[in-house]
Amino acid sequence: NYVSLSSYDEDQGSKLVRKAREAPFVPIGMAGFAATVAYGLYKLKSxxxxxxxxxxxxxxxxxxxxxxxxxxxxxxxxxxxxxxAKPKP
Known part of the structure; x- marks a missing residue:
């Protein structure tokens, strides 16, 4: 018998989008960290x-x-x- 799990059926792009919807601040934090590092490297020469x-x-x-x-x-x-934010029953 073959058991199919939805997490194995999705490709990496759709998995990333699903995870970003579940926790929207994770990609924001990662982008902010990358921007801070890029700014630090830019300011390194001056x-x-x-x-x-x-x-x-x-x-x-x-x-x-x-x-x-x-x-x-x-x-x-x-x-x-x-x-x-849960709707009242």
Missing amino acids: RGNTKMSVHLIHMRGAAQGLVVGVMTLGAGYSMYKELW
Whole structure:
């Protein structure tokens, strides 16, 4: 007997879209992290006489802060959806 599970039937693109709809702040956090890293690399050449290690620490702090902020918003959104946005029976 062959058992078909829906998660095995979908391709990677539709799986990514489904996961993004379930947790919309995950791709936002990933994009924000990538943007912060890209901005840090862009500003690397114009950092003046700031040490490389200090620049990297600042960029790491900015990227981590952004991800933690988005995770907090995502948790708040999930709580709102589960507790307050449910339709009343």
